[in-house]
Amino acid sequence: MTFPTVTAPSAIRASIALLAAFAFALSYDALRQMAVAIHIRGLLTYAFPLVIDGFIAIGVGALLMLRTAPLLSRVYVWALVGLATATSIWANALHAVRLNQQTRPGDGLRLDDVTVGALSAIAPLALAGAVHFYIVIRRQPAPHPQAADADKRHEAPDCRNGRDTVRPPTATEDHSDLFAALAPDSGDEVPAQSTPTPRRTGRPPNASLEELLTMARPVVERMGEVDRDAIAEEIRDVHGRKVSNQRLTKLTALLAEEHEAASASLLPSA
Structure with a gap:
């Protein structure tokens, strides 16, 4: 029985996706309680965190897609993403500070309001950073299988004379001596045969x-x-x-x- 091999890039992508899920869950809980506090009713309280944190995730992806867009378009998207991120951080911090103020002194570890607010901002920041990391890694092109095989063939070790040397890539091999030895004399009547043209191997040249x-x-x-x-x-x-x-x-x-x-x-x- 064989098991699928887990490569390093796939493991990193899975870890980043898991981190984003945890960060979203932490921020979601705080934002939903804030939705109740601002008197959003019923099931709509579950949609309120999606509007804020979901906008952050989509905005980060839009920024990466618009890297070469005009400056005005990029500034507009940056402004919206920054506003959504600041709103999420402010709502998470306010939620944590208000709950901290309601905690009684004898209920265990008690931190000051500044520390509580700063720590609560980690969740929305981690969500935005994880989405950015994931998209950047996904956009990196994977090596072409044929190019990788060609590199391995060109770098195959040569163990003759007890030394490991690397053979340089060669496009063709010269077989002129072999064809000359097998060529018939001028007096023999042998039908003319075309000499096969050696094929070039290896990766295609770089394009200008x-x-x-x-x-x-x-x-x-x-x-x-x-x-x-x-x-x-x-x-x-x-x-x-x-x-x-x-x-x-x-x-x-x-x-x-x-x-x-x-x-x-x-x-x-x-």
Whole structure:
């Protein structure tokens, strides 16, 4: 019986998701009691925490998606996320301070109001941070299986002469001596046979920036926006070319400038 192998990235993602769930539960309990205190009735008290903390989680994801958006759009989203986070922190802190003030001196450990309020703010902050970590890790591209196999073949150890050496990657092997030894004399009447062309092996060469722009521009035109994930998928999966995260960041920045300039040119002049 075999068990599935748990890789480090998947374990980290699972831990972050668990942390976010616990942070949400802690903040949810405080915000629901605050909903009762502000006279929200019935089952709607269960929806009140979702509006605040759910907005924080969705807003963090929106910020990551709008990294290359115009500055005004990013400032608007930052303002909304900051307002929701500040509201959640304030409500959690106020809830903890009011309960602390109602605790009698002989009921066990008693902290001052400032300490209680500061500790209660950990839950909403941990929720926002966990969502941010999870999305960042999920957006990191996984290594292509064929590229990994090619690297292993190129770095296979050579144990001849009792030494471990690494063979450099070679595209072709020269078999000219072998073909010359097997070639017939000029007087023999043997039908001509074409020499097989050796195939190139290994990963495809890096694409230039102009080639990457040519591949990515149709994606921007099709989607109407600069989507980093869609562009990476178009280059790596559709065209089968390599692109590093650093070049992908530069590429999306150039495409964002082009897209913003094209959008500005379509606006009616004053």
